[in-house]
Amino acid sequence: MEIVEILVDINVYQGLTLKKGHEYVMVGAVRNQLSKIYPGGINVTRNFSDVYRKIDLSALTNKKEVFLFRSGGIGDVMFMLPLIKELKKRYSPRIKVGTSPMYCSALGNNPDIDETVLMPFDVVEMDKSDFHLMFEGVIEDPTKKAHFFHSVDLFLEEGGIDSKTLSSSDKIPKLYLNDDEKLSAIKKMRRDGVLEGSRKIGIQIESSSPIRTFSLDKSVAVMRKLLEENFYVFIFGGKRQQEVGRYLDELFEKESKIINLITKDISLRDSIIYTSVMDVMIAPDSSFIHIAGALEVPIVGLYGCFPSLLRMKYYKNAIGIDCNVACAPSFIHGHSSCDKGFPSPCFSVISVQNILDAVYHLIDFKKISSSYPSYNEFVDGELVKSPFVDEDFFEKRADSKDGEKE
Amino acid sequence: MSVKEGVLTKKRKVHKRPAPKKKKKTFTKSPIEMERMIKSIVHDIVLPIEQRLNSLFLNIQNLKANVIASNTILEKTGVINREEFLKECEDYQKSEFSAASDDGTMDGVFVFSLYNMEN
Numbered sequence: 097m098e099i100v101e102i103l104v105d106i107n108v109y110q111g112l113t114l115k116k117g118h119e120y121v122m123v124g125a126v127r128n129q130l131s132k133i134y135p136g137g138i139n140v141t142r143n144f145s146d147v148y149r150k151i152d153l154s155a156l157t158n159k160k161e162v163f164l165f166r167s168g169g170i171g172d173v174m175f176m177l178p179l180i181k182e183l184k185k186r187y188s189p190r191i192k193v194g195t196s197p198m199y200c201s202a203l204g205n206n207p208d209i210d211e212t213v214l215m216p217f218d219v220v221e222m223d224k225s226d227f228h229l230m231f232e233g234v235i236e237d238p239t240k241k242a243h244f245f246h247s248v249d250l251f252l253e254e255g256g257i258d259s260k261t262l263s264s265s266d267k268i269p270k271l272y273l274n275d276d277e278k279l280s281a282i283k284k285m286r287r288d289g290v291l292e293g294s295r296k297i298g299i300q301i302e303s304s305s306p307i308r309t310f311s312l313d314k315s316v317a318v319m320r321k322l323l324e325e326n327f328y329v330f331i332f333g334g335k336r337q338q339e340v341g342r343y344l345d346e347l348f349e350k351e352s353k354i355i356n357l358i359t360k361d362i363s364l365r366d367s368i369i370y371t372s373v374m375d376v377m378i379a380p381d382s383s384f385i386h387i388a389g390a391l392e393v394p395i396v397g398l399y400g401c402f403p404s405l406l407r408m409k410y411y412k413n414a415i416g417i418d419c420n421v422a423c424a425p426s427f428i429h430g431h432s433s434c435d436k437g438f439p440s441p442c443f444s445v446i447s448v449q450n451i452l453d454a455v456y457h458l459i460d461f462k463k464i465s466s467s468y469p470s471y472n473e474f475v476d477g478e479l480v481k482s483p484f485v486d487e488d489f490f491e492k493r494a495d496s497k498d499g500e501k502e
Numbered sequence: 503m504s505v506k507e508g509v510l511t512k513k514r515k516v517h518k519r520p521a522p523k524k525k526k527k528t529f530t531k532s533p534i535e536m537e538r539m540i541k542s543i544v545h546d547i548v549l550p551i552e553q554r555l556n557s558l559f560l561n562i563q564n565l566k567a568n569v570i571a572s573n574t575i576l577e578k579t580g581v582i583n584r585e586e587f588l589k590e591c592e593d594y595q596k597s598e599f600s601a602a603s604d605d606g607t608m609d610g611v612f613v614f615s616l617y618n619m620e621n
Contacts (some may be wrong), residue, residue, distance in 0.1 A: 264618070404615055414617040421610030441602035445610045454614065464614055471614035484613075 097144040097232055098127050099219055104137040106130060112197050112214050121147075122216035123167050123232055144230075147219060151227040153256045158188035163225035164255075165194030167215050169304050170364070171386035171407075172235060173199050175247045177206070177269035179229075179255040182262060184208040192225060201365040202387075205272035229255055236429050243427055246406050246477070264476040267410045271390040273372055277365075281373045284366075288328075288355050295327040295459060298374040298393075301344070301358070302337050303382035306433035310380045310398045310443055312340065316347065317448045318378065322455070323353055330374065332367060332384055333358035376458050378451060381407060389414065394458040396451060400442040401426040401434070409477050415454040415464075419445050 099119050106114040108130075114120055119141055122130075130138050151162055162183060166173050173195045180191055193203060194213040203212055213221050222228060234250050235242050242250060248267045249259040259267070273281075290296065299319065303309045319329050331344055331354065341358030348354040357370060368387055371377060377388035378396045381404075388395045389411035397404050397416045403425045404416020418424075419442035434440040456462040464471060473481035480490075602608045 404617075408615075408617050410618070412618045413620055416615040416617065418613050418615060419610060420613050421608045424610075436602040436608075437606050439606070441606050441608040442610065444607035446612045450612055450614075457616075464616070468614060471616060473616045473619070475618055 097121055097148075097230060098124055098140050099142040099144055099147065100127055100130075100216075101139045101141045102137070103139060104134060106134055106137060108216065109197060112216075114216060115218075119219040120216040121219055121222065126167070126216060147222050148230065149222075149226070149228050151229050151256060153187070156183070156187040156189055156227065160187075160226040161190040161192060161224070162227045162229065163192045163194065163213075163222060164229040164231070165213070165215060165217070166231035166234075168196045168199055170199045170202055170383040172231070172247070173202065174269040174271075174386050174390060175235075175251045176229075176231060177208075177390075178248050178262065178267045179251050179257060180206075180208050181270070182252070182257050182266070183255065189226075192221070194221070198364065201363065202271060202368060204365065205274050205277075206270075207272070242406070243425075244406075246409055248410065264410045267477075268392075268412070269386060269390045271368060271387065273369065273391075277369050278372070281369045284370060285373060289352065290328050290355075295325075295375050296330060296373060297322050297327050297455060298330045298332055298371060298377040298379075298384065298388070300332045300377070300379035300382060300384040301340060302333060303380040304336075305382075305429075305431050306438055307401055307428055307430070307440055308381045309439055310446075311439045314443075314446070314448050314451070315378075316344070318451050319348070319354065321448065321452055323351060326353070328353045328355065330370060331356045331358055332371070332377075332379075334364075335361075376455050378455065385411075396454040396458065398443070398446060398451070400424055400440050401428050405474070409474050413458055415458065417446050417450055417454060419443060421445060 098121070100122055101119050102114045102116055105116050108114055108126075114130075121144065127138065127140070156162070164176050164180060166176060176193065180193070183189060184191060190210045191208055192211040192213060193209050194215050194217050195203070197214045200212050200214060203209055231251060231254060234254050235247050245253075245259075246267070248269070252259040252262065252267075285292075285296075299315060301312070301315055319331075322329050331341070333341060337358050338361075341356055344354075345356055345359050348356070357367065362370070367384075368391070371384060371387050371393060372391045374388065374393050376394045376396060377384055378398070379385045379388065380398045381400075381402050385395055385397050385407060389408065392412055394413040395408065395411060395415070397408050397414065399407070399416055400419045401424060404418050408414045408416045421442045423436075424442045428434075434442075453462070453464060453467055457464045470483045471481075472479060472484070479485070482489075
């Protein structure tokens with residue numbers, strides 16, 4: 097993070113304007129972009145560490161304000177929510193949250209958040225708050241802690257909360273819809289011609305990063321099979337998926353049970369409302385895993401370079417399909433595709449039928465155990481069944497827990 | 503000797519070849535029937551054996567890949583502590599299994615992980 101002085105008025109995005117003469121806090125990537133678009137228009141002034149006052153729980157009271165911020169993506173922003181809830185519960189401070197304009201709407205109606213601030217934000221916002229918590233780089237931590245712990249646990253630890261003191265349920269980020277939004281979900285289904293009682297399957301067609309994006313051909317094949325079973329299929333995506341959205345419109349031109357939300361150009365908030373009424377959401381390691389998880393919609397997650405365990409293990413009725421190839425999980429972040437090819441070759445081990453079987457399990461069509469004798473099962477974040485561990489693994493774990501209690 | 507256009511040539515003695523002996527047919531099937539028979543042998547016997555061998559080989563590889571790779575994930579995520587697999591996983595990652603084929607595929611398997619099922 098950097099403190100940057102703005103030398104000319106700059107319109108950033110989605111209505112956010114940076115004013116001349118003010119200092120703003122922003123991530124280095126945004127500063128780079130702005131300096132290219134507005135050469136000479138910005139100037140790095142102070143060190144971020146000069147203004148950052150990391151939270152001190154011993155000094156936190158209900159008269160203090162905590163300012164938590166993370167620019168994006170949406171899943172990463174949502175990982176702050178269990179910490180926010182716990183801070184509110186234990187200390188009742190005023191909570192201010194900063195994030196990019198495109199993700200702010202996801203935090204709407206949250207009873208634990210008193211104010212939201214758009215990033216980049218004026219450094220004055222930091223001066224106004226007693227304590228700060230910055231989450232940039234927590235998941236991308238080069239010390240590899242992120243390779244072993246769930247992202248929510250990392251965020252809790254960053255905030256000084258022992259993650260072991262929370263139940264799995266408390267670690268699920270929550271999204272809140274008001275009554276009008278819940279009603280609008282029903283109206284949207286009627287408007288889209290969805291018959292009451294029909295099965296609705298959502299599918300997120302691309303991840304924000306190419307390395308995590310599942311094969312489009314297989315996604316299309318999954319959609320075709322779901323249509324054969326008379327399901328309604330909702331295609332989720334954002335502005336960056338417009339081209340693939342138009343392609344899918346042409347492909348499924350005559351299919352009345354395909355609802356392409358990409359080309360409807362709906363807002364994030366509307367996407368969240370649509371997700372809330374899905375029977376199952378199929379998604380790669382990306383935003384709709386967490387949106388669905390937060391709304392307790394059953395999920396099928398497609399994972400390659402990150403293990404599903406570190407992203408899904410607290411969600412209810414969630415199935416992660418991991419690619420077990422020699423180079424996975426690779427924990428590669430960023431916005432480049434895999435150096436072995438696109439789509440990432442590891443996804444070749446997941447078949448269309450695997451995905452369908454996971455969906456059928458979640459909607460009680462057909463249980464996975466009838467076709468697949470080998471799978472892992474986790475409850476409350478702990479492994480309870482696996483053909484891949486020694487027989488005495490569970491005994492040893494129980495013994496070590498008893499030893500801890502004693 | 504004969505004279506042809508004023509050139510003296512030597513007449514060659516032509517040896518007649520003996521008439522070829524009729525060979526006894528050892529096969530009673532026509533070429534078409536033979537072709538069908540060979541195809542049938544290949545299809546019904548050779549191919550299944552080849553497929554079974556391939557399948558067996560793949561199953562062994564997949565089983566090994568499944569066990570090692572799943573333990574790799576569980577090891578990397580701290581769910582289990584399997585020191586004896588760590589070296590094996592490193593070797594596995596350096597092996598030919600880490601390469602992608604030209605068609606964009608890779609050796610390996612998938613694994614389901616079920617989280618907090620309520621039904």
